[in-house]
Amino acid sequence: MTRIRTRVAIVGAGPAGLLLSHLLAKAGIESVVIDQRTREEIETTIRAGILEQGTVDILESSGASTRVRTVGNRHDGIELRFEGEGHRIDFPSVTGRAVWLYPQHEVLKDLVAVRLAEGQDLRLGVTAERVEDAETDHPRVIAVDADGQLLEIEAEFVVGSDGSRSVVRPAVTESATGGYFREYPFAWFGILCEAPPSSKELIYSNSANGFALISQRNATVQRMYFQCDPEVDPASYSEEQLWHELQVRVPGTTLNQGPIFQRDVLRFRSFVAHELLRGRVALIGDAAHTVPPTGAKGMNLAIADVIVLERALRALLLENDARLIEAFPETALNRIWKAQHFSWWMTSMLHVAPDATDFDRKRQIGELRSVVESEAGKTYLAEAYTGWPLPQAG
Ligand SMILES: Cc1cc2nc3c(=O)[nH]c(=O)nc-3n(C[C@H](O)[C@H](O)[C@H](O)COP(=O)(O)OP(=O)(O)OC[C@H]3O[C@@H](n4cnc5c(N)ncnc54)[C@H](O)[C@@H]3O)c2cc1C
Numbered sequence: 243m244t245r246i247r248t249r250v251a252i253v254g255a256g257p258a259g260l261l262l263s264h265l266l267a268k269a270g271i272e273s274v275v276i277d278q279r280t281r282e283e284i285e286t287t288i289r290a291g292i293l294e295q296g297t298v299d300i301l302e303s304s305g306a307s308t309r310v311r312t313v314g315n316r317h318d319g320i321e322l323r324f325e326g327e328g329h330r331i332d333f334p335s336v337t338g339r340a341v342w343l344y345p346q347h348e349v350l351k352d353l354v355a356v357r358l359a360e361g362q363d364l365r366l367g368v369t370a371e372r373v374e375d376a377e378t379d380h381p382r383v384i385a386v387d388a389d390g391q392l393l394e395i396e397a398e399f400v401v402g403s404d405g406s407r408s409v410v411r412p413a414v415t416e417s418a419t420g421g422y423f424r425e426y427p428f429a430w431f432g433i434l435c436e437a438p439p440s441s442k443e444l445i446y447s448n449s450a451n452g453f454a455l456i457s458q459r460n461a462t463v464q465r466m467y468f469q470c471d472p473e474v475d476p477a478s479y480s481e482e483q484l485w486h487e488l489q490v491r492v493p494g495t496t497l498n499q500g501p502i503f504q505r506d507v508l509r510f511r512s513f514v515a516h517e518l519l520r521g522r523v524a525l526i527g528d529a530a531h532t533v534p535p536t537g538a539k540g541m542n543l544a545i546a547d548v549i550v551l552e553r554a555l556r557a558l559l560l561e562n563d564a565r566l567i568e569a570f571p572e573t574a575l576n577r578i579w580k581a582q583h584f585s586w587w588m589t590s591m592l593h594v595a596p597d598a599t600d601f602d603r604k605r606q607i608g609e610l611r612s613v614v615e616s617e618a619g620k621t622y623l624a625e626a627y628t629g630w631p632l633p634q635a636g
Contacts, residue, residue, distance in 0.1 A: 243392040248274040248363070249559055251383045251397035253370040254404035255284060257346060258527030258544040260353035262401060263362060264306050265552040271559055274395055275362065276385055278369040281354060288434065288504065289346040291457060291465065292317075292444075292538035294629030295339045297545045307352035314344030315458075320627065322592075322614055323447040324607060326494035329614035330443075336621040339628035343444075343458060346541055368393060373400050373413035377521035381413075398559060400523045401551065403544070406513070408529035414520040426510035426534060426589065427596050429472040430455070433484060437464050437500030446536075446592055447492045448610060450603070453593040454491035455536075464498075467508075469593050476505045510534040510589065512582055518571040526551055531578050533585035536592060542629055543581050549632050550574050577630060584626040 250266055252259045255277035263273045277284065293301075293310065301307040318340050321328040333340050357364050367388035374382045383395040402410025412418050438461065445456040452469035459465050468487050479487070485499050513532045518525050527544030550573050554566035566573075591609050595602065613619035 243394055245394045245396065246274065247396045248272055249398050250274075250555060251381075251395040251400045252276070253373075253383060253385075253400070253402055253410050254408075254527070254529065255279075255354070255364060255366065256403060256405060256527060256544070257349055257353065257541050258548050259401070259403035260350065260357060261300075261304075261306060261545060262403065262526070262548045262552055263364075264353060264357060265304055265548065266555065267357075267360060267362065268304060269552070269556050269560070271555065273363070274365065274397075275357070276365045276368040276370060276383070276393075276395070279366065281366055284366070285347055285351050285354065287347060288432075288465075288506075290535070290538065290541040291343055291345045291459070292542075293342045293344050293349070294542045295341065296629045296632040297542050298342050298344075300545065300549060300632070301349065301352070306356055307349065309348065309352060310342060310344050313348060314342040317341050317343055317443050319443055321441065321443060321445045322610060323445050323492060323494065324449070324610045328445065328494065331614070331620050331624055331627075333624045333628050336617070337624045337628050339624075341538070341628055345459065349541070365393075370404065370409050373402070373410050373523055376400070376413040376523040379522065381522045383410075398522065399555060402523065402525045402529040403527045404529050406511075406528045406532050408525065410523065411515060411525060411529055413523050414525050415515050415517045420517070421513050421515040424512040424586070426512075426593075427472070428452070428469050428593055429474070429510055430467040430508040430535065431470040431474065431476065431479075431484075431487070432465065432467045432506050432508055433488075433502045434459070434504040435464050435466070435500045435502045436462060437498045438462070439464060440495070440497045445492060445495065446588075448592045448594070448606065449491045449493055450594070451490045454488055456488075456492060456495075456497065464500075466497075470507065472507070472509050474507055476507050479505075508535060512586060514575070514578055514582060518574060519567070524551055524567075524570060526574075530574070531582070533581060534589045535585075536588040537581065537585035537627065539581040539585050543578060546577050546629075546632055547574050553633065573633075580626070580630065
């Protein structure tokens, strides 16, 4: 067994773990990050795409990404489409803020590059098995490397940023699944295709046939989703059928079609762990919570957790002041539950449940109208979508 010591042991090199190690290093706090995946896997997995303005600001101001505004695209609004008509929600006019379309794997490329350039101890292909001694001053991560060798990392603090199947979670909640949970009776069928964009901004479409999201990647590659049964086999659709399923869900607009080169099914879950902190172990990002993707909150919420936790770790490890770490769960949960509500609300307003009655459909249209025909409705959606203010750095 190899034994190492560090100040903060971070399990998971997703957006949360990598940004946390970056901000800690800037504050002079050493950390070790481990991840079970290879660099190539981390940098090529297609996931989230929308960054809140606060996320962009922190990536830029911390030096984590210089490409987000040049490679990414600023979006000043979205379209809500229902009954064959589009209704644009303009973000700057109601909130003064915007979002950026910059895929998660590009964020990860930036973060991996900057961490390696700065000599970060980033160990890929290393799988954590469990965390021990959470309630002591020296919690330990027990892991195994790609060659099957045991690795023990002793730290002053351990962070679980290891995603929705977190192995750190049991050390905090005392069970692998301990949390508030909701499952939805539908999923998203996602495709990547080679085609020009079908619209400049994202279209969130409610139709009698179900929901569709028309999103973009760049001038030649597009990302689109349609509501499907969670049990569907992605290989069971022909390309022609996929285009049909998408097109019938966006009546009133015509999609630009092209070869589909990736397809996946994304299940919908809402989850918040019962505890986010135990002794000297904390959970952040998808390890602490998951949201259905309709509100584009998953990665942004992970980044917001990082900002709260990093400030608390600085106070704890540099000034021996435990007040912010003790307040970490309450501070983080304030935003987490607002994001849970927003993600649930967008999901239930836009999707058609399998058991929806005529009453449910008519009520849903009434709900959509009460958003697009009201300044207050548009403002709530825009504030939540572009992101509530983050705690100030420093
Ligand atoms: C398939 C999928 C598609 C998604 N699509 C969207 C979307 O379209 N829009 C949206 O807003 N959000 C989406 N999300 C959500 C968003 O991607 C997440 O909220 C975001 O990745 C959370 O970041 P994180 O750093 O907390 O966790 P993750 O990005 O999940 O990173 C966790 C890391 O921990 C590592 N890890 C896990 N277990 C171990 C272990 N035992 N030992 C070592 N390392 C470990 C993993 O390899 C991974 O690199 C999607 C999520 C998934 C899973």
